[in-house]
Amino acid sequence: MKIFGKRLFRPRSIWIRRVVQWFFFLLIALIAVNHTLVENGGGIAFLSTASLHALCPFGGVVTIYQYLTVGTFVQKIHESSFVLMILAFVLSILFGPVFCGWVCPMGTVQEWVSMLGKKIFRRKFNHFVPEKLDKALRYLRYLVLVWVIYVTATSGTLIFAEYDPYFALFNFWTSEVAVAGLVILGVTLLLSLFVERPWCKYACPYGAVLGVTNLFRVFQIRRVESTCKNDGACSIMCPMNIPVDVVKTVRDHQCISCLECTSEAICPVAKTVVFNVGGVK
């Protein structure tokens, strides 16, 4: 309901994003379980039996070097990873890293744990890391990316799988998972009690790749200065701590296009933080 352009009952968050996140989480979880069942002679008939590696768009990124130089894929990576990588790229160029904000189950799980953290720490939640340190740490994920690409290119094997918390999350019941992956997963989930999406912010190499599209994506998060009340709600709500209330257009490399800062969610004034292409009307 709207009175004088202001909404009285506004949704506190983008609920459909939660639905999409649940959907992809369950889909990947079921496929991962099904993969194990099939290996043991069982399986759910209508479900994909693919391994998690085959369904990871980041697999496409790490295999690019080998594909271009030798013409083959890194072990365990298949054409499907390439397809997903291209699809996630297309979406990112248009809308920013929606893969992170809407699809990636690793991001989803961190958000779930963070719900508890928000209840415990309230306003302090997501504000524990000193600003300067936080800003510097945000570039760590690019180092991780360079390291992953380097070790994959030189070894021809998927070494990152041993450290990948996402792989550990959906394989903790199999013998394929390495201790390092489990430890990193555990640390990530623990940190999620204090910080929103710690893995995404500081370490995820795929988030690093997709994050770059924030600099030139077609649809941008924009703030209409003329109607903005400068209450800072958008910045407080942003899971990635981006100061939306002081910029006209969000170009931060960490935005995940979750839309939580927009007038559809936290911004109390209609059509003030918008997701659009071209200039603001």
Next chain:
Amino acid sequence: MNLTSKPLAAIIFIVFFGGIAISTVMGSWQTESSKEAATYTEGEFAGQSNPADIRGSYTFGDVEKNFDIPSSVLAQAFGIESDGAATFAVKGLEEMYAASEFEIGTGSVRLFVALYKGLPFDLSVDTYLPEDAAALLKDRNLTPEQSVYLEAHTVPNPAAATDSPVVDPVPTAESASEAVPTQSAATSEALTENLIKGKTTFQEILDWGVSQEIIEQVMGAPMPNPLTKVKDYCTEKGLDFETIKVALQVEVDKMK
């Protein structure tokens, strides 16, 4: 143009599932490897499939297709029932041989295939084979270097591996009369019982009933600490392990 959450959600679904559908139609939605091993790129064997590229997800059937080794041979080598051997995934070996002291897995299949087909293989890393596999390779054309490597990298078959990683315990009269061994168990027992291998110690030979004097006589040298491996001792003393092994085996066999 403003975009809100619901159309964005729809676009995400359309792009992902539409993209997958299109790539399926175009034949590029492959979630499994084509199971075609990469080939050697240079040298004498250029163009031939390279066993080093065998993956854990390959079945014995895939190995057969790539390297022309019947899956029944692979089944025999690795102690698998020959019915359905073609669908046995190579990575299943690790679990089968979990009790073995040395890892038997995908690497072992790579090694077996390379030696069976006379293809080059990196022998600088330690890869192990079960005795049945080693026995099958004895008739192949191995180089002296490969023979020595094989000798030193042979481990008991799985039935034996669960009991003891090194030597099969001699069955007691009671258990022998009670047990109704299956054919494969019987075969593996015959192969693994009291065989001198690279890991055999002097103590084991003593346990099999050969006296210290006979051992010393055969070697022409005093017996060291019984826990020393025969092979290590031969290397240390500059003796030919193969010759000593055969001579000692004759003595061991006399005790049966």
